[in-house]
Amino acid sequence: MSPAMSTVSLTDEQRRYLDHLRVQRRLAERTLTLYTEALQRLTGFASAQGLDLLRLSAHQARRGLAKLHAEKLKPRTLALILSAWRGWYRWLGQQGLVDANPIADLHAPKQGRPLPKALGVDDAVRLAEHHQDATDPVAEALERCLVELLYGSGLRVSELVGLDLRHHASSAGWIVPDAAEAQVLGKGAKRRAVPLGGPSLAALQQWLAVRGQWAAADEPALLVGPRGRRLSADQVRKRLKQRALAAGMPTHVHPHMLRHSFASHLLQSSGDLRAVQELLGHANISTTQVYTRLDFQHLAKVYDAAHPRARKK
Incomplete structure (x- = not known):
């Protein structure tokens, strides 16, 4: 985890979601680390903009994605971050804490499929x-x-x-x-x-x-x-x-x-x-x-x- 990410505190709901992924979904530790970083990015963005994560709109979420684009992250990294955000809001909806998923229609840009490496x-x-x-x-x-x-x-x-x-x-x-x-x-x-x-x-x-x-x-x-x-x-x-x-x-x-x-x-x-x-x-x-x-x-x-x-x- 990067030093910048480690300074961002998770919300109680995010910790509960990660516990759910660890215990119920049995996700690998590496995947949990990546999801933690993704949720910390979301929290950091919302905090800087003065936004309430439980009332985040699709327009505000799109601004968060634009900020990620500005960091020149790779499409695969963007896709993973959006997957973590989308999954968290889906879980919040199941808990009755949000009415809609603001990440539902956000997608990372498609990446060119790399050629497999083969020996001669x-x-x-x-x-x-x-x-x-x-x-x-x-x-x-x-x-x-x-x-x-x-x-x-x-x-x-x-x-x-x-x-x-x-x-x-x-x-x-x-x-x-x-x-x-x-x-x-x-x-x-x-x-x-x-x-x-x-x-x-x-x-x-x-x-x-x-x-x-x-x-x-x-x-x-x-x-x-x-x-x-x-x-x-x-x-x-x-x-x-x-x-x-x-x-x-x-x-x-x-x-x-x-x-x-x-x-x-x-x-x-x-x-x-x-x-x-x-x-x-x-x-x-x-x-x-x-x-x-x-x-x-x-x-x-x-x-x-x-x-x-x-x-x-």
Whole structure:
């Protein structure tokens, strides 16, 4: 929290609302911190203007938004602040403390959708095939397997760590080596099958051959850490970051970058947007279409480098 924000006192109603979010809604601490700062901004604005927050009009709220614009805040930040304000006034209405929500019709400006960052094909292959630690074959097999599954099948990190060795009643996902596929549980509790390519199957078999050296006897998870239990998403991020640094990657590599790389490289090769949508588990094809922009970027670079008419005189 910024020093300026920490000097603004919350109202009793705002504290009660934040307690409601913490206890009833179980929001994460980071989200609660951001909502606290947003409500402090609102209180600071109202105090400076001599306004009563419980009688704030839509016109006055619009002036508050204009002040935020003047601070040159990013659209995403503005959207979060307005969401906190809107939620508070909605809660006040439920408590019978206000008659209308003055934030109801206020919206942050739309922001341009950033292109996902993807590795080049050569870099992705180099990361997968890099031998980081020959002195620890179990760790090496684990990291090779997780990279191949993230890049070879386009899994989310949550889907990766949720994989079990085999299907049982509480499985979020599981592998089916004989069918060269994995069953995963994606967003919205939607299940899908993803194929396992040759390199993924090879890495999987290499890991399964040594998994027993780490795994606890009763652990159903496919990927486990040295303590024998299911690997966490943070552990995957840490291991991937270390492997990428050791492999000399030109940029910070995180699990979702390998998912982006999977989608981008598959689209470059096949041009089949609908198939990429199915493999990624996107509910809406518009989410997948961002990769057509990434693919166009790649094609533009090829054109600039190779076509005679693209070369500058």
